[in-house]
Amino acid sequence: xxxxxxxxxxxxxxxxxxxxxMALKTAALFNxxxxxxxxxxLNDYNVLTGNSSDEGDGDEWPLILxxxxxxxxxxxxxxxxxxxxxxxxxxxxxRLDAIFRDETLIDPNNGQFMPYNxxxxxxxxxxxxxxxxxxxxxxxxxxxxxxxxxxxxxxxWVGMAGGEKDYVEAGGERYLYxxxxxxxxxxxxxxxxxxxxxxPIPVNLVEASEKAKSESE
Numbered sequence: 001x002x003x004x005x006x007x008x009x010x011x012x013x014x015x016x017x018x019x020x021x022m023a024l025k026t027a028a029l030f031n032x033x034x035x036x037x038x039x040x041x042l043n044d045y046n047v048l049t050g051n052s053s054d055e056g057d058g059d060e061w062p063l064i065l066x067x068x069x070x071x072x073x074x075x076x077x078x079x080x081x082x083x084x085x086x087x088x089x090x091x092x093x094x095r096l097d098a099i100f101r102d103e104t105l106i107d108p109n110n111g112q113f114m115p116y117n118x119x120x121x122x123x124x125x126x127x128x129x130x131x132x133x134x135x136x137x138x139x140x141x142x143x144x145x146x147x148x149x150x151x152x153x154x155x156x157w158v159g160m161a162g163g164e165k166d167y168v169e170a171g172g173e174r175y176l177y178x179x180x181x182x183x184x185x186x187x188x189x190x191x192x193x194x195x196x197x198x199x200p201i202p203v204n205l206v207e208a209s210e211k212a213k214s215e216s217e
Contacts, residue, residue, distance in 0.1 A: 001033075018167035033186060075121050119148045123155055154185065
């Protein structure tokens with residue numbers, strides 16, 4: 001079982017990332033469940049703006065897309081900026097929109113999109129509120145493109161309003177609610193990923209589309 005976590009921090013290596021720290025803790029919990037985890041930082045790659053699988057001209061999104069194809073569990077880890085998703089997180093979502101048009105990412109037999117039979121979750125960090133809104137945006141987008149969203153698969157930490165201390169500085173790694181939701185998330189993602197591996201979703205989207213056409217104008 002393989003998990004991929006994309007750290008969408010705005011920072012670049014080697015600068016410390018609080019979102020990365022939460023991702024590392026998540027990976028340690030996955031290790032307890034025998035899930036192999038890879039963490040990548042989006043800003044380590046030259047990912048161009050767009051909504052295709054390959055924007056050309058040195059675009060490195062195809063490298064990341066291959067990692068998504070080979071994982072069972074996909075997690076977007078994002079900081080909150082001005083109450084919204086980081087622009088890097090939105091870029092990941094926009095690039096995955098190519099799934100609806102790229103025939104190489106659609107099963108020709110049943111029409112299922114590449115993320116079918118994979119599960120997704122999200123991690124959120126910030127020093128003020130906005131975690132619920134960010135999680136809602138990420139998880140809605142992931143189910144729209146075909147990922148399965150199990151219960152309780154978002155974990156977050158946000159500091160006090162107006163505060164300047166982030167996840168690690170403020171002791172978020174010892175915060176009960178965050179640690180509890182991290183364990184909920186990893187356990188549910190691992191269990192549902194195993195379930196879908198052994199019991200793939202049988203729905204034929206090609207047949208469903210044809211039936212929809214026959215009853216529509």
